[in-house]
Amino acid sequence: MTDTAVLRQRAPEQRPESAPPGRKGLPAGLLRTARPRQWVKNVLVVAAPAAAGELFAPNVLTRLALVFVLFTACAAAVYLVNDARDAEADRAHPVKRHRPVAAGQVPVPVAYAVGGALGVLAPLVAAWLCPPVVAALLTAYLAMQLAYCISLKHVLVVDLAVVTTGFLMRAMIGGLALGIPLSRWFLITTGFGALFMVSAKRYSEAVQMAGKAGATRALLTEYTTGYLRFVWQLAAGVAVLGYCLWAMEEGGVPHTSVLPWRQLSMVAFILAVLRYAVFADRGTAGEPEDVVLRDRALALIGVVWVAMYALAVANW
Structure with missing residues (x-):
């Protein structure tokens, strides 16, 4: 009787625990x-x-x-x-x-x-x-x-x-x-910029999952962190080079802007890459959208770069 009473008292408490926490439909x-x-x-x-x-x-x-x-x-x-x-x-x-x-x-x-x-x-x-x-x-x-x-x-x-x-x-x-x-510069900069972020993400995942069982990316056990570091560093360098070549290329556009925004935008672009590389090097760039949206310094650099790039394109 006592055991039955105890089970009856516990039953209402156990039912909610069987449902997944945070279930919203x-x-x-x-x-x-x-x-x-x-x-x-x-x-x-x-x-x-x-x-x-x-x-x-x-x-x-x-x-x-x-x-x-x-x-x-x-x-x-x-x-x-x-x-x-x-x-x-x-x-x-x-x-x-x-x-x-x-x-x-x-x-x-x-x-x-x-x-x-x-x-x-x-x-x-x-x-x-x-x-x-x-x-x-x-x-x-x-x-x-x-x-x-x-x-x-x-x-x-x-x-x-x-x-x-x-x-x-x-x-x-x-x-x-x-x-x-x-343009070729657009494709080169965008392509290698994307490779930079993708390989930095893989590198961060490899660092965080090192020595742990249950990794969902089986390939992380085949890549070495040294190789992934090489890839994101190479990609970052090519992306910066491609952007700088675009910025330094005059393309026959007359100098009517107040300042050389094309050339000045290189500074903001390089700073953005270097800032993101800090998180990549730490192994905390596993979620690129979190890095971009949560880091205030990177967001500010991005806003400055967008402004400079827009002025360069508008030739203002």
Whole structure:
């Protein structure tokens, strides 16, 4: 009798503990799986129009907003499929086990279904409302990222190239949507800048997971921290070199600006790279969006660089 009474008293206390902490429902889980904090990466769609000085031309912002939404939908589709595939492995990770799919908040079949729907609808809408090249690029992005989820993320060096290409596609799609030619300096600086951030992220993950079991990126055990450090340092150097060559190239533009903003913007760009490299060197650049959004000094340098770059493009 006493044991039965004790069990009855404990039963109401145990039921709430069986539910995952912080459970907020399926819609909230799907939104979290779509990584809203990572949507800042898709702002790169404005890079090419901004670099060409076409950002505030008529109807440009409307078209870029559409491209941003479509690319965000494609990225969300990839995140949903990726988390569905990696649910078991994520449960062994100290942080990723809290992701909605791994935690059981979003069932795996639902993640696959929503991801598949977004992956089909986004290119179709692009084919209807945008130039054909935009739909083609979105389709290529989806194919490449899904191949990455399935197998390419297990191939040395190729995994870095695929993620870097994803960033480069974000930067290219805005120009392609508006028919803006993409300069070689834009592609070099953007591509190697992306490789810098991607390899710094991998380096930080490798440092943080060193000696720990349950790493979700199996390839981290095959990369050495020395190699990843070499890659992000090389990429940072090439990105800076490419930007400086753009800044020093006159290109036949007459000197009508008050100050040499093109050349002065090199200082802010280099400072931004050096500031980000501090976090990379510490092994704390595992979440690039956190570094960019939370570090006030880096944010201030970024604002100064944007202002100088805008003045240079406008030739003010």
